[in-house]
Amino acid sequence: MPHIVQVDSASGLPYEVRFSFTKEKEFQHSLLNTSLDLKLKNFHPTNTWNSMEELEDLQWNAPWTHEYIKKHWMTDTFFGYQFLNGSNPMMIKRCSKLPNNFPVTNDMVKSALPKESSLEKEMEKGNIFLCDYARLDGIVGNVIDGIQQYLAAPLCLLFSNPQGKLLPIAIQLKQKPEAQNPIFLPTDSKHDWLLAKLFVRNAEFNEHELNFHLLRTHLLAEVFTMATLRALPSVHPLFKLLFPHIRYTLQINIMARKQLMSAEGIFSTSCAIGLKGMITLMRRATASLTYSSLCLPDNIKERGLENIPHYYYRDDGLKLWNIIHKFVNGVVAHYYTDRDVQEDSELQTWLTEIVEHGFLKNDNSGIPKSFHTVAELVKFVTMLIFTVSAQHAAVNNGQLDFGAWMPNFPSTMKAPPPTTKGQATAESILAALPDVKHTLKLMSALHLLSKKSSDHYPFGYYPEELFVEAVPLQKMEQFRQDLKALEGEIEARNKNLELPYDYLNPKNVANSVDL
Numbered sequence: 001m002p003h004i005v006q007v008d009s010a011s012g013l014p015y016e017v018r019f020s021f022t023k024e025k026e027f028q029h030s031l032l033n034t035s036l037d038l039k040l041k042n043f044h045p046t047n048t049w050n051s052m053e054e055l056e057d058l059q060w061n062a063p064w065t066h067e068y069i070k071k072h073w074m075t076d077t078f079f080g081y082q083f084l085n086g087s088n089p090m091m092i093k094r095c096s097k098l099p100n101n102f103p104v105t106n107d108m109v110k111s112a113l114p115k116e117s118s119l120e121k122e123m124e125k126g127n128i129f130l131c132d133y134a135r136l137d138g139i140v141g142n143v144i145d146g147i148q149q150y151l152a153a154p155l156c157l158l159f160s161n162p163q164g165k166l167l168p169i170a171i172q173l174k175q176k177p178e179a180q181n182p183i184f185l186p187t188d189s190k191h192d193w194l195l196a197k198l199f200v201r202n203a204e205f206n207e208h209e210l211n212f213h214l215l216r217t218h219l220l221a222e223v224f225t226m227a228t229l230r231a232l233p234s235v236h237p238l239f240k241l242l243f244p245h246i247r248y249t250l251q252i253n254i255m256a257r258k259q260l261m262s263a264e265g266i267f268s269t270s271c272a273i274g275l276k277g278m279i280t281l282m283r284r285a286t287a288s289l290t291y292s293s294l295c296l297p298d299n300i301k302e303r304g305l306e307n308i309p310h311y312y313y314r315d316d317g318l319k320l321w322n323i324i325h326k327f328v329n330g331v332v333a334h335y336y337t338d339r340d341v342q343e344d345s346e347l348q349t350w351l352t353e354i355v356e357h358g359f360l361k362n363d364n365s366g367i368p369k370s371f372h373t374v375a376e377l378v379k380f381v382t383m384l385i386f387t388v389s390a391q392h393a394a395v396n397n398g399q400l401d402f403g404a405w406m407p408n409f410p411s412t413m414k415a416p417p418p419t420t421k422g423q424a425t426a427e428s429i430l431a432a433l434p435d436v437k438h439t440l441k442l443m444s445a446l447h448l449l450s451k452k453s454s455d456h457y458p459f460g461y462y463p464e465e466l467f468v469e470a471v472p473l474q475k476m477e478q479f480r481q482d483l484k485a486l487e488g489e490i491e492a493r494n495k496n497l498e499l500p501y502d503y504l505n506p507k508n509v510a511n512s513v514d515l
Contacts, residue, residue: 080166088208089313094304142274191424223358231350240466248514272412312501330475
């Protein structure tokens with residue numbers, strides 16, 4: 001996995017990169033208060049849910065989306081919507097040919113497709129999409145409080161219908177096709193279909209939290225931070241450009257390792273994947289990490305998502321990418337020519353640090369080994385700033401919104417994936433969900449991870465005045481104006497949406513990974 005800072009506690013960090021006094025005290029206060037508040041208000045003598053109504057009676061300060069998701073979480077429409085605009089818009093990709101291990105036939109799904117059409121025709125049109133959780137294959141579930149937990153490695157096929165709705169049309173819960181691994185369909189009993197979707201949502205929990213959130217924003221941001229502090233002197237223009245975007249990252253990651261990833265942390269004590277499974281998944285995810293997957297325009301093209309409708313993450317994200325690229329190009333081109341880039345040994349050392357400690361010298365990652373042109377440098381710095389600001393906002397800020405209603409985002413399943421159809425009931429589904437104690441622990445963690453601190457700085461507003469030259473200051477002011485214009489566009493669009501997408505609104509994007 002990417003290398004981490006050799007410091008065990010925040011007190012071992014230099015003051016320049018530690019939390020402000022305000023943020024540190026706020027964080028500690030929120031951690032204690034949220035946990036106590038949830039436990040005291042929701043005392044439950046048996047620790048077992050007796051009905052869905054008990055879940056609805058959870059007493060706490062729920063987010064604005066809570067009532068909407070509680071009402072819609074079982075619908076196929078909302079299930080599909082989350083792959084585009086939920087807390088993890090990164091798994092879905094266009095499917096032009098079914099994987100060999102997912103033998104969906106036209107007869108299975110024809111009722112979900114338009115008349116006179118077929119699965120083959122819809123794939124040719126670009127209307128069929130796939131989410132494949134193969135990285136979870138073979139990971140054995142955790143044991144929590146003496147009780148075996150379970151997870152699946154599903155394949156989920158989706159159809160973008162003529163009305164612009166993305167709907168699930170087939171789910172296989174294990175990677176190997178066999179008689180005891182049925183393909184679940186919307187035409188099955190409502191309880192069979194719901195249970196299959198719950199296992200997909202649990203797989204989403206693991207991929208989202210560990211791969212797309214922890215690895216691809218937090219841990220990469222830590223590598224970017226360390227490389228910047230080690231390789232670039234404070235007078236270097238790239239240091240001045242990047243310093244606001246590494247603010248607080250080391251401390252939040254140290255705290256996350258203690259609270260979430262340790263033997264006593266959330267993943268060990270409340271999640272099906274457990275500590276051993278978490279390490280396995282993250283090693284697999286690191287091995288599959290590519291430069292192009294971190295560059296949004298390339299990533300959208302690779303996943304074939306240029307034309308799928310109502311993909312607000314893509315729409316807002318590409319606009320943000322272009323605004324960042326324009327800003328970075330303006331600053332970098334002021335200081336560098338292609339020859340300057342090639343001859344800047346500190347810059348090349350900075351890149352080497354990132355390649356070695358973040359991508360582990362993986363030749364298949366596509367990460368550049370050296371910079372030769374201003375254009376290459378601008379793209380790389382754009383990727384870095386986008387990753388630690390916009391991308392982190394996209395996968396972090398909606399965690400509580402989509403996870404506060406626990407059945408929509410279960411951290412564990414207490415029953416194994418079904419091997420036959422016709423066995424699921426309302427009672428068996430309730431029994432498979434996380435119990436009361438671990439539901440409250442997860443709610444507390446999600447609440448903490450989604451809470452802005454009082455010293456939050458919106459994207460593009462920097463507390464440190466590191467540049468003094470007229471050109472970079474002018475570029476910075478134009479950057480803020482461009483972000484403000486995008487903010488207006490997003491808010492105008494959101495007025496017409498039933499569920500507004502606001503995670504990439506610049507005012508909700510932090511400069512760095514600080515939560």
